[in-house]
Amino acid sequence: MDNLAVYLSFLIAYMLRFNFKMSDFVISQALNHALVALFVYAVISLVFRSYTGLLRHTTVTDITNVLVVTSSSFTLLVLLSLFAKRVGWSNFLVLPKSILVIHYGLISCLLFVVRISIKVFYYMVSSSFGKKRNVLVYGTDTTGVIVEEVINTDVECNYNIVGFLDYNKMMHGKKLNGIQVFHPRVFTGKFKRRFNIQAVILADSALTASLKSELINHSLNLGVEILETPSVEKWLNGQLQIHQIQKVKITDLLGRDPIELNQKRIGIHLAGKVVMVTGAAGSLGSEIMRQLIPFKFKKLILIDQAETPLFHLGNELKGIKAGTSRIQILLADVTNPAKMDQIFFKYRPDIIYHAAAYKHVPLIEENPTEAIRVNVGGTKLLTELSEKYDVQKFVLISTDKAVNPANIMGTSKRICEILVQMKANQKDVKTNFVITRFGNVLGSNGSVIPIFSRQIEEGGPITVTDPDITRYFMTIPEACQLVLEAGFMGKGGEIFEFDMGEPVKIVDLANHMIRLSGLEPGKDIQIVFTGLRPGEKLYEELHTDFEKAKPTYHPKIRIAQVRNDRDIDTMISIDTLLYNLYNISKPDLVKYCRAIVPEFFNAETMHAENAGNLRQTSLTQ
Secondary structure, eight states, X not given: OHHHHHHHHHHHHHHHHTTTOGGGSOHHHHHHHHHHHHHHHHHHHHHHTTTOSOGGGOOHHXXXXXXXXXXXXXXXXXXXXXXXXXXXXXXXXXXXXXXXXXXXXXXXXXXXXXXXXXXXXXXXXXXXXXXXXXXXXXXXXXXXXXXXXXXXXXXXXXXXXXXXXXXXXXXXXXXXXXXXXXXXXXXXXXXXXXXXXXEEEXXXXXXXXXXXXXXXXXXXXXXXXXXXXXXXXXXXXXXXXXXXXXXXXXGGGGOOOOOOOOHHHHHHHHTTOEEEEETTTSHHHHHHHHHHTTSXXXXXXXXXXXXXXXXXXXXXXXXXXXXXXXXXXXXXXXXXXXHHHHHHHHHOOXXXXXXXXXXXHHHHHHOHHHHIIIIIIHHHHHHHHHHHTTOSEEEEEEEGGGSSOOSHHHHHHHHHHHHHHHHXXXXXXXXXXXXXXXXXXXXXXXXXXXXXXXXXXXXXXXXXXXXXXXXXXXXXXXXXXXXXXXXXXXXSSOEEEEOOOSOEEHHHHHHHHHHHTTXXXXXXXXXXXXXXXXXXXXXXXXXXXXXXXXXXXXTTEEEEEOOOOOOHHHHHHHHHHHXXXXXXXXXXXXXXXXXXXXXXXXXXXXXXXXXXXXXXXXXXX
């Protein structure tokens, strides 16, 4: 189309120059000169690729590119004509300068008009195509403008932009491509009803996590769907597609800013080391693996007893080209002494991240012996092997449920903490034992997020145990990044607790998830309260009332000042409990757990203490 326009406009320039008197010029010469102009313009167009832009998405960049092509071609033709005339070449190459000037103006305007006309045509068609949803776009920077361009040029898009939102005072009261820019504070219920706003699209690349969370919560409270654009590097072939504008993630509700890791410090500690991750196929273990891959470790040993998840982990690693030759996946049980000793002997790990554990509270309440066997027994075995094979660093992944535990899972993790601290206090132990403690991670296996998502997909209801129940939350990548950072802080025996932000009411989380799905709580999806389950607390704690926390150099990591004076009798109690685990009743198991962890208290412990006549089982038999 551009080439045809160049050729025809050159002939028109000839006719304009001679007032459309065909007898005043040689037609064959005009045709030849038009071919020369066409050749030059075609070559320059190929160089600058002015023809490659999608016409319905024409921008200032495309117009500028056209101007560069026409100006360069005009300059080259003038120089060619002057040179041909000076050296006496054929008149075939000597083009009249007046015609070149006329042609330059004609072709520049023509190419501009064609592109803009097609863009306007697409806009008119898309505006009248079906019923549109009125939306607001947050952000007036480049991304916001691109979102407006994409929406207004895609005939299948069902969005109609009513206005832009931006905190930039310089933009207030102005129009962007004919669309009004508003301050976000005008976005109220009245504003929503007036303009029938149905969605907000976040299109500000510089939006902070806290402000993003505030905007999401405000929009959800108004009953407005909230969408966002992906980061620029995820655009298809460098261009944003309408289908890439999707709903925000539930993790964005936390409003937590990205963590800044001391990459250099971590890299130095990991360089040339053999690193082992237990529970590697789980949510935390697999993310720790992903966080470790960029570093220059010598070998990464991934251990898990869950066959299918481990298989999927292997498939994921096949898609990662760099460094996978240094990774070894092993199917093994951390409570198997012979197998684990074989692994330690063969690979000689320098650093261990122990994430293997049973963690589902209701299931463990029904099967307490397995929690003690895996959580406590596995930790005890690994700490002993770490001491035997002079492991440099052992990092235990613990939980806030270990603080004043109300269930067997939390109690088992507290016993694990005690075991690790006791190892750290032993003399002549070369291994640096540390503990990391944090709350729930959003999206982990068995967490409320996938459960609520499934219940919403099934049409409800969403089940919440209590209207007042709260939990601390952080994202999986955030938790694992802090594990890496904290792992190289301690000198041994410390319990590092993470800044979890403010606790979140589970019922609020359920309401937000319903609204993020485009549904209305109480109308489309019901929330049903089922009552607290055995071993479940209304709220979790990161440390007890008697414990204090002191800061570290990282603002999101603190050291919990936890009791650390256990003696050999505690270790004997743990050993005998593990040895007789399947020979005692559940009430007796609860009683002996409480003897090790006095702060453990729930209905079972109350029953055990009030009964007063529990069978006195000798654990030493």
